[in-house]
Amino acid sequence: MSSLEVERDGAILRLTLSNPGRRNAITWPMYDSLQQVEPTVAADPGIRVVVLRGAGGEAFAAGTDIRQFTEFRTGEQGVEYEHRVGRVIASLLRVRVPVIAVVEGPAVGAGLTLAACSDLVVATPDAVFGAPVARTLGNTLPPAVVARLHQRLGAGRTTAMLLTARLLSATEAASAGLVADVVERDGLDAHVAELLDRICANAPLTLASLKEIERRVLRDGAAAEADDVLAAVYGSRDFQAGVAAFLSKQRAEWEGR
Structure with missing residues (x-):
């Protein structure tokens, strides 16, 4: 069963992308749950920060769950899907508190989009970022996603990444400004805890x-x-x-x- 696990931990709202066996690929219910983060935070002044992470530590999110695309028969279904993603992006960008993405392993496709919608990204050295749809599915990206990638990676790097269908390493993503910190796995939890303490004290x-x-x-x-x-x-x-x-x-x- 896939889900967005939500846990209130003091002033922290912890969100965990969970789709076992699918590298936390995002399903329609998970998208719907992500769109509820903004109103949840807006209704609770005690929340100071949101943390978004992938379950299991092997992947942040490997895009949208491809099994759902087998239902598509018309171009209009693709348009509605991308509009759905656009609504999620707009909602996450409106969250009033800092959103921290903790990326272990792949943040690909929709996973890259979610990382790019976060205010701060902390990644392990084995993290990779990209949207290689030109090589894999043969679909495309909507303006809202491309615009956000331009903002976080730069227009030139975004275009090169998308047209060559390559993945960026954590180091490359950090040099582009998407990733704030690259942290070894054995120090990741302590680093994130310190970061959250600093934010909650502000x-x-x-x-x-x-x-x-x-x-x-x-x-x-x-x-x-x-x-x-x-x-x-x-x-x-x-x-x-x-x-x-x-x-x-x-x-x-x-x-x-």
Whole structure:
């Protein structure tokens, strides 16, 4: 049985892609569950960070579960599938808290897309990233996916990767800016735990504002309007508490309001 396993761990929402025997390939129900992450986080101010990981440690996600494509008979079904993926991407990009992807092994096809939708990617040295559909299935990618790959990998590297149908190593993905840290497996859990502690200790309104401003900048460039976001942060109790704590050389206690 495939599923998106969801676990609340204090301020952390842990999501695990699980499709045993299929390298965690993503099924329709898993896509539906991923689209529920945004409203779940929006409804719970106690969540400070989301962690996305593949079950079993052998793969992050090896694309969409190909068995589902045997149902396709028309081009319109392919269009609806890609629209479905687009809705998931849009939803994940709207999540108000940082999303951390922990990638072990392949993050291919839809797995690459999910990693690219995350704010920070931590990968093991054996991780690989790509969308070799030109060599494997003969399908294609929608504008939403290509646009996100351009943002995270760069247009030139994305085009070369897709046209040659090759996979990028963790080191290459790090040099491109997609991967933040490459960590050996024996130190991975400790590294991720430290990263989560650092994020959870930060001001939640600041983190949410930075994500929202980035969304607007990617859409509108330097001319993006964000006065509402700036006003909300500077008018918050957390900002007042932060100034007072800094001046008194104390550590601020963030309330998220």
